[in-house]
Amino acid sequence: MxxxxxxxxxxxxxxxxxxxxxxxxxxxxxxxxxxxxxxxxxxxxxxxxxxxxxxxxxxxxxxxxxxxxxxxxxxxxxxxxxxxxxxxxxxxxxxxxxxxxxxxxxxxxxxxxxxxxxxxxxxxxxxxxxxxxxxxxxxxxxxxxxxxxxxxxxxxxxxxxxxxxxxxxxxxxxxxxxxxxxxxxxxxxxxxxxxxxxxxxxxxxxxxxxxxxxxxxxxxxxxxxxxxxxxxxxxxxxxxxxxxxxxxxxxxxxxxxxxxxxxxxxxxxxxxxKRWIAFGLTVQGTLTVDSGAKIAVVRDGKSLLPSGINYVEGNFERGETVCIADEDGIVFARGLVNYPSSDLIKIMGLKSSEISKVLRENGVSEVIHRDNLVII
Incomplete structure (x- = not known):
């Protein structure tokens, strides 16, 4: 070979x-x-x-x-x-x-x-x-x-x-x-x-x-x-x-x-x-997710929802790049986030239907849409 x-x-x-x-x-x-x-x-x-x-x-x-x-x-x-x-x-x-x-x-x-x-x-x-x-x-x-x-x-x-x-x-x-x-x-x-x-x-x-x-x-x-x-x-x-x-x-x-x-x-x-997201951008924070969210993102190709997020690290704004890590701290993906860190802290762990109640505004259901997410 x-x-x-x-x-x-x-x-x-x-x-x-x-x-x-x-x-x-x-x-x-x-x-x-x-x-x-x-x-x-x-x-x-x-x-x-x-x-x-x-x-x-x-x-x-x-x-x-x-x-x-x-x-x-x-x-x-x-x-x-x-x-x-x-x-x-x-x-x-x-x-x-x-x-x-x-x-x-x-x-x-x-x-x-x-x-x-x-x-x-x-x-x-x-x-x-x-x-x-x-x-x-x-x-x-x-x-x-x-x-x-x-x-x-x-x-x-x-x-x-x-x-x-x-x-x-x-x-x-x-x-x-x-x-x-x-x-x-x-x-x-x-x-x-x-x-x-x-x-x-x-x-x-x-x-x-x-x-x-x-x-x-x-x-x-x-x-x-x-x-x-x-x-x-x-x-x-x-x-x-x-x-x-x-x-x-x-x-x-x-x-x-x-x-x-x-x-x-x-x-x-x-x-x-996807290469631009994975390698060209500077990471501004990390989202730690549960095993269910990791399976949905890696195996099923789904977007990342707030319900699967356990911890938010870093100070970032909407549209910036963050890493996604599992519960063992292993980074497995990167993506462009739809919410600033201050809002994510409030809605992590919640169902998408509960976002508007907490933030008092209509937000998107995905924290990171699959089109803006790269498995690394």
């Missing part, structure tokens, strides 16, 4: 490559120009084959650290933003120069979580990317670290790359890191660790394999990469985690070589709007 699917990668028409800070920069924080030139050459070769190419590139803060002489990544948001403002210009200038030497044009897109929370901006971002690809341009995408704050930042470009892959339905997402892929344990501390080359489904057992391997310059780790893989496969996009330091790695992956860890996409991916 693995070999057959890897051979299918030869036929991908468009591919998104994510490269992390630890791969793009030296320990000093300065850009590794030799590596950048090598990765650009590989991407230019894909373009010459007629494939569409997108690049999600970290490195703005790392480049800024080197330029300003900092030895370590700063902790405060204003410092990160200032350093990113310096580094982002350097980074895109390097990419533009090298890509142009191979005859290709690049465009820079800086995104924040806010760009994907707002449905219209989400659609605008999709249209922009699709149009750039139509024009033969290579979009170079990064989180907008110059304005991001805790409430809107992606946290790392692993998630950003998966969200972009989901946004425009790419054929393949390649996540290049400083590790060969997902291991049975941490290879840095366990000599018996074995590489997992093929993941047909992300199970609880697979999630337990993830180990945090953050470096001083990067923000991601295997846990973040597994979260990104989940977004990708639920969107119908296969993903490969591989070691970006190996020459020709992208070419080898697309030629079907048994390299890195391949995550298989789900046979029935989520609809675009």
């Amino acid at each position: 693995e070999e057959a699917y890897r051979k299918r990668l030869r036929n991908v028409k468009n591919v998104l490559i994510k490269v992390g800070t630890s791969t793009l920069t030296y320990p000093s924080g300065k850009l590794n120009l030799n590596y950048i030139e090598r990765i650009v050459r590989e991407l230019a070769d894909l373009k010459n084959q007629g494939k569409e190419v997108l690049l999600v590139s970290s490195g703005a803060i790392g480049a800024g650290l080197g330029k300003l002489g900092f030895k370590r990544r700063p902790k405060t948001t204003p410092e990160k933003q200032a350093i990113a403002a310096v580094g982002q210009g350097m980074l895109i200038q390097v990419y533009e120069k090298i890509f142009s030497e191979y005859g290709h044009t690049v465009a820079q897109l800086l995104l924040t979580r806010d760009d994907l929370v707002n449905r219209q901006r989400y659609i605008n971002a999709r249209n922009t990317l699709i149009t750039l690809l139509k024009y033969g341009v290579v979009p170079i995408i990064n989180e907008n670290d110059t304005v991001s704050v805790d409430e809107i930042e992606f946290g790392d470009n692993d998630n950003l790359s998966a969200l972009v892959a989901s946004l425009i339905d790419v054929d393949l997402l390649i996540n290049l890191s400083d590790i060969d892929g997902l291991y049975t344990s941490n290879p840095h501390t366990d000599s018996e660790a074995k590489l997992v080359t093929y993941v047909p489904e992300i199970t609880a057992e697979i999630e337990n394999l993830a180990q945090s391997t953050c470096g001083s310059l990067g923000t991601g780790g295997m846990k973040a990469k597994l979260q990104a893989a989940n977004i990708a496969v639920c969107s119908g996009v296969p993903m490969v985690i591989a070691n970006g330091q190996k020459p020709g790695i992208i070419h080898d992956i697309i030629c079907g070589e048994r390299i890195g860890t391949l995550f298989l996409p789900k046979e029935k991916p989520m609809h675009s709007r």
Whole structure:
């Protein structure tokens, strides 16, 4: 099964490559120009084959650290933003120069979580990317670290790359890191660790394999990469985690070589709007429900009613995103809520017919309508 699917990668028409800070920069924080030139050459070769190419590139803060002489990544948001403002210009200038030497044009897109929370901006971002690809341009995408704050930042470009892959339905997402892929344990501390080359489904057992391997310059780790893989496969996009330091790695992956860890996409991916609800939006609260409500939502595809809600956590308004958890605290769904938290506290546990008596106004019977609800 693995070999057959890897051979299918030869036929991908468009591919998104994510490269992390630890791969793009030296320990000093300065850009590794030799590596950048090598990765650009590989991407230019894909373009010459007629494939569409997108690049999600970290490195703005790392480049800024080197330029300003900092030895370590700063902790405060204003410092990160200032350093990113310096580094982002350097980074895109390097990419533009090298890509142009191979005859290709690049465009820079800086995104924040806010760009994907707002449905219209989400659609605008999709249209922009699709149009750039139509024009033969290579979009170079990064989180907008110059304005991001805790409430809107992606946290790392692993998630950003998966969200972009989901946004425009790419054929393949390649996540290049400083590790060969997902291991049975941490290879840095366990000599018996074995590489997992093929993941047909992300199970609880697979999630337990993830180990945090953050470096001083990067923000991601295997846990973040597994979260990104989940977004990708639920969107119908296969993903490969591989070691970006190996020459020709992208070419080898697309030629079907048994390299890195391949995550298989789900046979029935989520609809675009469902993906936006599941992955693009920021969760503002959690609703804990009883077993009957969970069965109705998961098995029967029903809407969530107030009678099945036991507990309301968080402060949210109508139309915002909340998680739905069972009595064991396991989150199994997300959705757009029809009531603010202040009203939900009053009507939880009640029948739909009793809502108007408590709130003294005619409200909808569903707390979350099934059209605005996603099982995760």
